[in-house]
Amino acid sequence: MILPIYIYGSGVLREKAAEVDLNNTDGLPELIDNMYQTMRESDGVGIAAPQVGKSLRLLIVDGADLAEDMPELEGFKRVMINPVTLWESEETAEYSEGCLSVPNIHADVVRPKSIRVKYYNEKYEQVEEDFTGFACRMVQHEMDHLDGHLFIDHVSQIRKKMIQSKLNNIAAGKVRTHYRIVKK
Secondary structure (H helix, E strand, O other), rough: OOOOOOOOOOOOHHHOEOOOOOOOOOOOHHHHHHHHHHHHHHHOOOOEEHHHHOOOEEEEEEEEHOOOOOOOHHHEEEEEEEEEEEEEEEOEEEEEEOOOOEEEEEEEEEEEEEEEEEOOOOOEEEEEEEEEEHHHHHHHHHHHHHHOOOOHHHHOOOHHHHHHHHHHHHHHHOOOOOOOEEEE
């Protein structure tokens, strides 16, 4: 089922998400499937549970659509439950980011170039994995959502000032997207 995307101004996007209870996973496979369908239908490459109104530490990333330009993303798809960053590099990289929850805005964001993350996959197996390049950026962007952060929180003050009127319009629901949105 395609779910609506919660947009900038929605309270759930600023909450620290709760850990998924791995002793009670009723409904979790369905939520994962719905999130994946929603992400694909919205032309996203990642989605976190808060973006669909669920304050849970769950995210999905899928680089398949970017593999033509970034061959290292061929077959890169992860479901990450309760992810935790174990390590991040001091070396950083800058790249223009966008977000389904902050539609029609892009901004350069500096992030660590490499990270190590511990998480549970969709089979509830614990995984420890290193990420670099664009896969690293995708994971970091989605993990930010789990702590109530958006990519715009990482931009310079002057850039934030330049996009403030657009953010105000999004918060007021005055934005057009090709996917369903909700603000609560």
